Amino acid sequence: MYQIPRNALTMLLAAQILVILPHIGRLPIWLTLFCTGCIAWRIMVYQGRWSFPGKWVKTCFVFGGVLGISVGYGTLLGLEPWVGILIVAYVLKLLEMHQQRDAYTVIVLGYFVALTEFLFEQSIPYAMYVFFCVTLITGALLGINRTADNVRPRQTLQRAFLMLLQSLPLMLVLFVLFPRISPLWTVPLQTNVAKTGVSDSLAPGDIAELVQSDELAFRATFDGEIPAFNDLYWRGLVLSLFDPKDQAWRHQTPGLYGRPLMRQGPPTGWEDNLEYLGDPIDYSIMLEPTNQNWMFSLDLPEMVEAEGVGMIRDFRFYSFREIRSRLRYEVTSYLDFRTDVELSPLWRYRYTLLPENDNPRTKALAADMRAASENDLDYVRTVLRMFAEESFAYTLRPPTLSGNTIDQFLLESRRGFCEHFASSFVYLMRAARVPARVVVGYQGGEFNRRANYVAVYQFDAHAWAEVWIANEGWVRVDPTSVVAPERIERGLESAVADEETFLADVGLSFMKFRGSLWITELRLQISALNHYWDSWVVGYTPTVQMSLLNKYLGDVDRKMLGVILLASFFTIFALVGLFLFLKRSQHRLGTVDREYLRYCRYLARQELPRRIGEGPLDYAHRAVASRPDLQAEIMAVTRAYVKANYAEDAPDNADELRLALRRLQVGTFA
Amino acid sequence: MSNAAADTGDTQEILGDMKRSDRFNRWLDRRMPPANSVTLNQRKIFILPTRQGIYFVLLVCAMVLAGINYQNSLVFALAFLLVSLFMVAMLHTFRNLSGLTLVAGNAESAFAGEEAELTVVLKRLGDRTYESLQVGWSPTALSVADLVTDSEVRIKSFVMAKRRGRLNPGRLLIQTFFPLGLFRAWSWVDLDMVALVYPRPIEGGPLPSSSSISQEEGELVLRDGAEDFYGLREYRAGDPIRHIAWRAFARSETLLTKQFAAYADRRVWLEWDHFEGLDREARLSRLCLWVLRLNSTNDEYGLRLPGIEVALARRSASSLCAENTRTI
Numbered sequence: 001m002y003q004i005p006r007n008a009l010t011m012l013l014a015a016q017i018l019v020i021l022p023h024i025g026r027l028p029i030w031l032t033l034f035c036t037g038c039i040a041w042r043i044m045v046y047q048g049r050w051s052f053p054g055k056w057v058k059t060c061f062v063f064g065g066v067l068g069i070s071v072g073y074g075t076l077l078g079l080e081p082w083v084g085i086l087i088v089a090y091v092l093k094l095l096e097m098h099q100q101r102d103a104y105t106v107i108v109l110g111y112f113v114a115l116t117e118f119l120f121e122q123s124i125p126y127a128m129y130v131f132f133c134v135t136l137i138t139g140a141l142l143g144i145n146r147t148a149d150n151v152r153p154r155q156t157l158q159r160a161f162l163m164l165l166q167s168l169p170l171m172l173v174l175f176v177l178f179p180r181i182s183p184l185w186t187v188p189l190q191t192n193v194a195k196t197g198v199s200d201s202l203a204p205g206d207i208a209e210l211v212q213s214d215e216l217a218f219r220a221t222f223d224g225e226i227p228a229f230n231d232l233y234w235r236g237l238v239l240s241l242f243d244p245k246d247q248a249w250r251h252q253t254p255g256l257y258g259r260p261l262m263r264q265g266p267p268t269g270w271e272d273n274l275e276y277l278g279d280p281i282d283y284s285i286m287l288e289p290t291n292q293n294w295m296f297s298l299d300l301p302e303m304v305e306a307e308g309v310g311m312i313r314d315f316r317f318y319s320f321r322e323i324r325s326r327l328r329y330e331v332t333s334y335l336d337f338r339t340d341v342e343l344s345p346l347w348r349y350r351y352t353l354l355p356e357n358d359n360p361r362t363k364a365l366a367a368d369m370r371a372a373s374e375n376d377l378d379y380v381r382t383v384l385r386m387f388a389e390e391s392f393a394y395t396l397r398p399p400t401l402s403g404n405t406i407d408q409f410l411l412e413s414r415r416g417f418c419e420h421f422a423s424s425f426v427y428l429m430r431a432a433r434v435p436a437r438v439v440v441g442y443q444g445g446e447f448n449r450r451a452n453y454v455a456v457y458q459f460d461a462h463a464w465a466e467v468w469i470a471n472e473g474w475v476r477v478d479p480t481s482v483v484a485p486e487r488i489e490r491g492l493e494s495a496v497a498d499e500e501t502f503l504a505d506v507g508l509s510f511m512k513f514r515g516s517l518w519i520t521e522l523r524l525q526i527s528a529l530n531h532y533w534d535s536w537v538v539g540y541t542p543t544v545q546m547s548l549l550n551k552y553l554g555d556v557d558r559k560m561l562g563v564i565l566l567a568s569f570f571t572i573f574a575l576v577g578l579f580l581f582l583k584r585s586q587h588r589l590g591t592v593d594r595e596y597l598r599y600c601r602y603l604a605r606q607e608l609p610r611r612i613g614e615g616p617l618d619y620a621h622r623a624v625a626s627r628p629d630l631q632a633e634i635m636a637v638t639r640a641y642v643k644a645n646y647a648e649d650a651p652d653n654a655d656e657l658r659l660a661l662r663r664l665q666v667g668t669f670a
Numbered sequence: 671m672s673n674a675a676a677d678t679g680d681t682q683e684i685l686g687d688m689k690r691s692d693r694f695n696r697w698l699d700r701r702m703p704p705a706n707s708v709t710l711n712q713r714k715i716f717i718l719p720t721r722q723g724i725y726f727v728l729l730v731c732a733m734v735l736a737g738i739n740y741q742n743s744l745v746f747a748l749a750f751l752l753v754s755l756f757m758v759a760m761l762h763t764f765r766n767l768s769g770l771t772l773v774a775g776n777a778e779s780a781f782a783g784e785e786a787e788l789t790v791v792l793k794r795l796g797d798r799t800y801e802s803l804q805v806g807w808s809p810t811a812l813s814v815a816d817l818v819t820d821s822e823v824r825i826k827s828f829v830m831a832k833r834r835g836r837l838n839p840g841r842l843l844i845q846t847f848f849p850l851g852l853f854r855a856w857s858w859v860d861l862d863m864v865a866l867v868y869p870r871p872i873e874g875g876p877l878p879s880s881s882s883i884s885q886e887e888g889e890l891v892l893r894d895g896a897e898d899f900y901g902l903r904e905y906r907a908g909d910p911i912r913h914i915a916w917r918a919f920a921r922s923e924t925l926l927t928k929q930f931a932a933y934a935d936r937r938v939w940l941e942w943d944h945f946e947g948l949d950r951e952a953r954l955s956r957l958c959l960w961v962l963r964l965n966s967t968n969d970e971y972g973l974r975l976p977g978i979e980v981a982l983a984r985r986s987a988s989s990l991c992a993e994n995t996r997t998i
Contacts, residue, residue, distance in 0.1 A: 104722045104851065108729055111752060115733055118744040127744060134748070138755065138850070145851045147802055147814055159849070163758055170754035175747055180738075187739045325741075540743045573757055580761050581768070 002099045007153045008143030009046060012106060013039055015136035016094070019114045020087055022129070026080055026120065028072035031087065034065065038091040045095075053095050061092055078188045083116045103144050110137040120190065122326075122538045124530065135161050166580070169572050177549075177565040179558060180542040189324055197290040198440045198461055200251035202239055204405050207440075208396055208417040211492060213458040214509045216288055217442060218296060219531055221453040223282040227298070229444050230488045231335055233464070233476065234296040234456060236441035238314045242427070244355040247405040249423060249438045274315070275473075276302060278336030286534055287327045293319045295329065296441055296456075299476065300337035314437075315339060328539050338473045343435060351435035351468065359406040359427065366431030376434045377469050383428050384482050387421065390414065394421075394484035396501040418487070421479035422463040435468035439476075444491045451528045457511070459492050459503060592644045595657045599637050602665060616641055633664035698841065704862035709771045710844075714857050717764050723852035726756060756852060763853040766846045770800055770817070775824060777837075777865035781958075785828035786837055786865040792823045802848040807839045831867040834951065838864055869951065871959035900931035938964055938971040 004012075016039065024032050044050035053061070065088035066076070073081045090109045097103055114133045117126060139153070139160040146156070197217055198210065220234075239249035280302065287295060295309065295317040308320045309329060319327070343351075354363075369386070373379035391414060398416040401408045406424050409416050416424075422438050429436035443462035445454035464478040481488045487495035493502045493511075503509050536544075549556055553564070600610045600619075608623050620638040624631045640657040702714055719727070733749035736742070775789030788807075792815060794800060799818045806812035807829050815823045829839045845856035902915055905925035915926045940960050945953040957973070964971040 101722065104725075108722075108726060111748075112729065112733070115736070115745055115748050118742055118748065119736075119740055122742070122744050127747075130744075130748065134751070141850050145802060145848050147816055163762065163849070164751065164755060167751055167754035167758045170757060171747065171750045174750035174753065178746070178750065180746075183739045183741060184735070185739060187736075537747070538743050540746075541741065576758060577761050580765055 002097065002103070004097065004100075004103050005143055005146070006046075007156065008103070008140050008146075009042075011136055011140040011143055011153060011156070012103070012110075013042065013094075015110055015133055015140055016090065016106075018129075018136065019110055019117075019133045020090075022117050022121070022126070023083065023087065023113075027084055027087065028068065030068055030072070031065075031084060034068075035087065035091045038094055042094045042097075052098075058092065058096065061095075062088075065092070073191075079119060079190050082188070083113075083119075086113060086116065100144065104141075107137055107141050107144075110140075124533050127537075131164075135164055138164060166576055169576060170569065173565070173568045173572050175540070176545075177561065177568060179561055179565075180540070180545050182542060193289075193291050193324070195291045196288070197292065197458065198236055198294070198442075199292070200237055200239070200294075201243075201248045202419055202423065202438060202440055202463060203246050203248035204401055204409070204416070204420055204423065205398070206248075207419040207461050207463055208398065210461045211396070211459040212503065214503055214511045215458045217456045217458055217460070218285050218287040219453050219455050219534075220283050220285045220445070221451070221531075221535070226447060226452065226454060227281065227335065229447075229490065230481075231298075232444050232454065233299055233439075233462075233478075234442040234445075235299055235316055235439055236294045236296045237439070238316065238466075239438040239440060240351060242354060242358075242430075244358040247401075247423075249426075273340045273342070274300070275338040275341075276300065276334040276336075277338065278334055280332050280334055282330070282332050284328060284330040286531075286539065287323060287329070289323050289325050289327075291322050291324060293322055295319055295323075295327070297331045298333040298335065300334055300339065302332045302334060326534065326539065328535075328541070328544075340468065341471065341473045343468055348435055348468075351437055352430045352433050354427065354430045359404045361404070361407040362410055362424070362427055363431040365410065366428045369428070370432035370434075376432075376467075377472075379432060379434060380429070380467055380469075380477060383425060384477070384479065387425075387479050388482040392416075392421075392483050394418075394480065394487065394495060395499060396496050396504070397499070418480045419463045421483060422465050425477065425479045426465045429465070429467055437466050439464050439466055443478075443488065446491075446527075448524055448528055448531070450524065451531050453531060455527060455531075459511070462487075592641065592657060595661060596637075596641045599641075599657075599661050599664070602661070603634075630664065633660065636660040637664055698858055699860075702858070702860060704860040706862055707771060707773045708859045708861065710767050710769065710857055710859075712764075712768065714859075715764060715767050715855055716857065717760065717853055717855040719760075719852060720847065720854050723756070726752070726852055730756070755850075759850040759852045762849050763846065763855045765798070766800055766803070766848045767844065767855045767857060769796065769798055770794060770803070770844075772805075772842070772844065772859050772861060774861035774863045777863045779866040779868060780831045780837075781868045782831055782834045782870040782955075784831060786831045786839075786867065788827050788829055788839060788863055788865060790825045790827065790842060790861065792817055792825065794821050800846075803844060803846050805842065805844045807842055809843060812843070812845075829865075831865065834867050834869045834954065836864050837867045869954040869958045871962055872952070872955035873959060898931055900929045902926040903929055939974060940964075940971060941974045942976055943974075 020035055041050060041053070045052055066085060069081050069084040069088065070076045073084065075081060076085075086109070090106070090113050093102065093106045093109060097106065111134065114130050114137065117130055135157065139157045142156050142160050142163075143153075196215065199206070218234075237251060239251050241250040241252045242248075243250050281298065283298075285296065297317055300315055301311070301317065309317055310320065312318050317329075317331075340347075369382050370379050373382050393415045394417065395415050396417060398409075398420060399413050401413065406427050409420050410424050410428075426436040426438050440461075440463050442456045442460045443464070444460050445456040447454055462480070464476065464480065466474045467477050468474050478488065484495045486497075496502050503512055549561065553560075556564070596616070603610070603623055606627070608626055610619050614622075616638050620634050623634050627634075637657060637660040640660045644657055702708065708714070730749050730752050733745060733752070737745035737749055771793040773791040773793060775791045776787075777789070778787040780786035790805060792800075792803065792805070794817045799816075801816045801818060803815050803817070804812040805815060805825050806827050811828070813825045813827060815825055817823055829837065831837050841858040841860045843856060844859060845854055847854055902918065903926065905914060905927050909927045913928045915928050918924075918926045938960075940957050942953060942957075945956055948956070957975075961971070961973070
């Protein structure tokens with residue numbers, strides 16, 4: 001019966017607990033209790049109080065575990081159920097450790113469970129945590145290979161850590177050069193993840209609610225200079241259908257026969273509708289997972305480099321699959337542009353459509369204002385002037401409206417957030433037969449000059465409008481800019497500074513301390529660090545690898561890459577080997593011992609070799625017996641050696657010994 | 671009489687459960703000839719992954735597959751870290767034998783059918799430490815040793831001595847799985863050790879009456895453990911204090927030691943021809959038993975073997991048996 005050394009078992013159990021810990025939130029509660037139970041049982045077994053469970057009990061556990069998983073998740077297929085089954089196997093194996101190879105199985109399973117954490121989280125803290133768990137598991141692996149009295153936990157852990165450090169160079173070579181290929185088959189992904197960010201329906205109060213979060217939406221890294229703050233309109237969704245029931249704007253993808261027309265860039269046939277003016281801006285966006293399909297870009301994007309992404313007819317990007325993991329895409333945009341100079345009647349109809357028997361006062365107001373204006377453009381200016389001059393207020397705490405909300409907002413409350421302004425503006429436009437649509441996305445962001453990127457958070461969410469003017473095409477109009485220009489110039493916090501409602505619902509947020517210089521500095525540094533981590537480590541996709549390799553190694557095909565990989569691998573391996581073996585076994589004997597060895601060698605040459613394990617006095621007597629003529633010299637050497645080595649107060653002085661040896665050597669010749 | 675002169679001595683090769691082919695043995699002999707002291711270096715050490723090592727590699731492959739299918743870069747990172755750990759473990763396991771010195775120690779004699787005790791000394795010269803070394807001649811009976819704090823460790827192994835003669839235990843296996851159990855590094859070391867194996871003593875019945883010469887008076891023989899006072903002699907350093915003649919000292923001021931003697935009971939000749947009809951080994955075994963028996967008494971005995979006559983005297987059994995085995 002195999003007895004695992006105590007320290008190894010402790011490390012094993014500690015590693016097991018730590019590795020399972022981050023999964024607890026995702027596992028059914030009974031599984032957490034089950035794990036605790038198994039671990040406690042094993043400890044009892046170790047202490048000799050309980051015995052290992054019998055075959056029947058174990059079988060029951062296995063079946064029970066699998067059953068529990070399928071009941072808890074509703075299915076056995078899926079990422080979470082598989083992780084659950086893996087953990088069940090992991091803890092159950094603890095109760096079946098009869099041989100040393102069972103201990104190995106538990107340890108190796110531990111590595112795998114540690115790995116699964118990365119399928120859920122990839123930030124720097126989690127990476128460090130998993131590395132720590134891996135060190136513990138490696139320490140346990142080391143512990144079962146040492147003799148029982150050698151296993152000191154701290155020293156074992158240190159050694160495990162050192163071995164992992166020595167593995168880092170090779171790991172880096174593989175990480176950078178190992179060819180990253182596309183998935184071979186589809187695998188189940190996380191389920192039950194909430195959608196985040198702007199959604200495809202806009203009702204009054206939606207954005208005001210969304211901006212109460214300080215979560216990161218995406219980061220945009222610019223190749224050149226970052227555009228001005230008030231030019232950063234991140235266009236994500238275009239809502240063109242007004243639903244009178246909840247007074248919300250809904251999404252309706254424009255496309256023939258209800259299907260969107262998708263291309264990577266504007267497809268053939270659309271060129272007439274697009275005109276790019278001015279200079280292009282190149283940037284790349286790293287979008288946090290939203291579990292939705294919208295992608296954000298600056299007006300007007302020309303080209304996107306990403307997989308599974310297409311451009312919709314209203315010139316924004318759409319991902320075929322929901323964005324479940326961080327997505328990185330490169331865009332080229334032109335801030336100066338003209339679109340849809342000609343608008344077909346069908347589309348004109350769609351973009352002026354309003355429901356009947358809805359918001360009558362607004363429609364009347366629109367008719368009045370349009371009549372007083374010369375043309376559409378003048379009408380736009382009139383409406384904006386109304387927003388600016390009448391006592392409209394931009395607030396994060398607008399009163400709740402019901403029924404004909406546009407009427408109430410425009411004529412009664414006049415206090416609202418950007419969605420109120422954008423929504424009512426578009427309504428007024430449509431009521432006067434001016435084609436208009438609501439655009440939802442983000443505006444502005446936090447500049448991080450260190451790494452030349454803009455970080456856009458959920459509190460930068462924004463809604464604005466687009467109006468179609470003859471000969472001009474679609475023109476962006478942001479009513480918020482006339483009511484609360486600080487919002488567009490500097491962001492939400494300064495716009496609602498008087499109210500002090502910025503992130504009021506969020507408890508502690510570093511964003512609130514933007515006044516404090518060092519906290520902001522710290523936060524920007526950490527943000528930049530996370531940015532590099534997300535870009536180069538987590539975001540090291542096949543495309544990134546290819547572009548990196550092309551940049552430094554020129555055009556490499558797969559075969560060349562393989563050769564380079566192998567060559568680098570073995571070079572680094574040889575270097576590590578050299579490092580490990582560099583401390584060659586030197587004869588680090590003290591001077592006294594060295595001199596004595598010289599004496600032994602000398603006598604060996606005189607046909608008097610020292611026997612193995614023979615003490616200095618025995619040796620001396622035996623030598624004297626054979627060579628009585630050298631008795632004085634031999635005894636002098638021996639006495640000097642014994643004195644130097646064993647006498648308490650003798651200094652580590654080899655001089656006397658050396659002298660005696662010389663006399664011996666001379667004496668032989670004499 | 672069998673052809674005794676032809677053999678210079680029986681040697682036995684113990685292969686145990688380790689079936690090494692002859693070709694491999696010859697290659698080993700060329701590469702690592704027998705020597706009393708062997709220092710392991712890359713020419714002498716073999717290294718291969720263990721079964722756990724293979725499973726580990728398979729696990730890492732599974733991880734890489736997971737990384738590919740989930741397009742998860744950190745999964746790749748962990749998988750690559752473990753691959754690198756595997757390679758680094760190989761270096762560590764190899765280093766756990768490289769530079770180690772094995773030195774032949776004592777090879778105690780034994781009787782045929784017993785186990786001979788052989789001592790091997792493991793030494794380290796320098797800073798490098800060695801852990802969890804498994805050493806032995808039989809793979810089922812390996813001793814485990816560490817050379818961490820000590821620079822020298824003596825390992826006693828027991829090897830079954832099947833036949834009389836010289837026992838060459840063969841190549842010693844030294845192996846280690848340290849540090850992670852993913853690799854096995856080992857070497858076969860021939861330390862040129864030989865142990866003497868005496869014949870197995872067998873009860874052969876009483877001696878023929880012609881052997882003992884009991885009718886004469888036995889000689890008086892000096893013996894330290896005897897009881898009868900014999901005489902005095904000058905004191906020599908090392909004589910037991912209680913044998914000093916104090917009264918004589920009081921009288922003459924010179925230290926004298928008492929001497930004791932006993933009468934030899936009889937003289938016995940152990941002869942080869944006593945055991946007619948038995949083969950060589952059988953005769954030797956019975957003679958051996960008699961030697962052992964006579965050794966514990968006060969008798970004088972001598973041994974007559976084909977080609978040797980060992981004169982009547984009192985002597986230790988081991989030296990007698992040594993001469994015995996050397997010449998037959």
